[in-house]
Amino acid sequence: MNRNLEGGLRAVVLAAIAGVSVWAAWPGFHPAPAAAFVAPAATERVGKGGESMLASFVVNAAEPARVHAASIAALPDGRLFSTWFGGSREGATDVKVYGAFFDPAAGRWGEQLTLATPAQTSRDLGRLVRKMGNPVAFTVPSGELWVVYVSVTLGGWATSHLNLMRSADMGHTWTPATRLVASPFFNLSTLAKGFPVFFDNGDIGLPVYHEMAGKFGELLVLTPEGRVRRKQRLDHGDRSLQPVILVKDAQHAVVLQRFAGETKPPRAWRSETRDGGRTWSAVEASDLANPNSALAALALEDGRLIAVANDTEDERLRLSLLVSEDDGRHWRAIHRFEDREDFLGRSFGPDVLRPLLAKDVESLGPGPAADSVARNAEANLCRGETCAWQYDYPHLVRGTDGDFHVVYTWNRSFIRHLRFNRAWLEARL
Secondary structure (H helix, E strand, C coil): CCHHHHHHHHHHHHHHHHHHHHHHHCCCCCCCCCCCECCCCCCCCCCCCCCCCEEEEECCCCCCCEEEEEEEEECCCCCEEEEEEEECCCCCCCCEEEEEEEECCCCEECCCEEEECHHHHHHHHCCCCCEEEEEEEEECCCCCEEEEEEEECCCCHHHCEEEEEEECCCCCCCCCCEEECCCCCCCCCCEECCCCEEECCCCEEEEEEECCCCEEEEEEEECCCCCEEEEEECCCCECEEEEEEEECCCCCEEEEEEECCCCCCCEEEEEEECCCCCCCCCCEEEEEECCCCCCEEEECCCCCEEEEECCCCCCCCEEEEEEECCCCCCCEEEEEEEECHHHCCCCECHHHHHHHHHHHHHCCCCCCCHHHHHHHHHHHHEECCEECCCEEEEEEEECCCCCEEEEEEECCCEEEEEEECHHHHHCCC
8 A cells, every 4th residue: 555545544544533532522512402201101000910920932033143132112003023133243244133023912923034234234324334233123202113223334333323224114114224423523433222212392312322432321312303413421431331211200310321430349320310301410320230231221100110130240140120219229139030140250161051051941932942042052152161151231111011021132142032010020029
């Protein structure tokens, strides 16, 4: 390469990094958001009584062999829709975004569908896309089903951008992907994970986060038409990721964020607003242990919060259901969905994993054949003679019938879906 050209390209790259660094350090300016949140519809009367129920399902097919970062949305007709990404490994160029529908009456997930590929997204956007990840599905007040997903042209997740696909017929057909311009500096380093909140003027608040020259949560506000209106900081510095916003009423909301810092002990961060999102309190540590891992949460009608999280200080060996009665400051575990913490710090091989894995597979419920599940899990959990369990990236939603639905990555290999009703929850609160 010509030395002058090489020097020019290096200068451009350095300027881009410097620009993003300035953006990461700048607190930002944003017009005041809408005066009020739209609080979730009350569903406490639905599913509160009756027989306790906890059911398990596998969402995805046996191929691709590695999947991650599922989300789940409740549809107006009572069905659910889940999205996730899958491929040979996270960050590979063969990763695609997949989806499937769940019929609560039938109790089964439908066919695995391919929603987006790097080639298709490249065509839609008119620019190269090499990697994909973190899709978030949700319905908007207009009645459309939206999926926002991450894509990367060059580099890793820190250089990512967001794309939006819309469906006016609840997932039967989709618009081409459009790029969300979320940053003034080359539109780099915006990722999504959490469920959106809605404002009374029709705006949609999507929790996002930044990873280049800093790690912090933000709120990306979209118009009802899917254009970026503004972006608001929820934290600063290099310590937080993947915010979850819990609306309690028109003015009050709580934010929980994944711990991504260096301080010890690692604890999930919290803050709140009392003025409909105009201002947010300073971020503080809760007492919820968090090993730099995503969490999910919901606000109940009685004011309590529930969360699904890896409530450990190291590794993702346990996934728990927790409750808070003081807006996320203190948490109490009420159920363990997964628990292999006795393996913390232990080295073990396939001979130890296989019999335990076989028992786990029996409890997963409807999905791919048991031998496929066991094969994928062992391949993803073991490197030679060293194996490790992993349960992570939960997403939590409440259906139109009042039931609760959790999806999460099960041992890097499958998306597990747990459905429980209010009676099951009440017995543990």
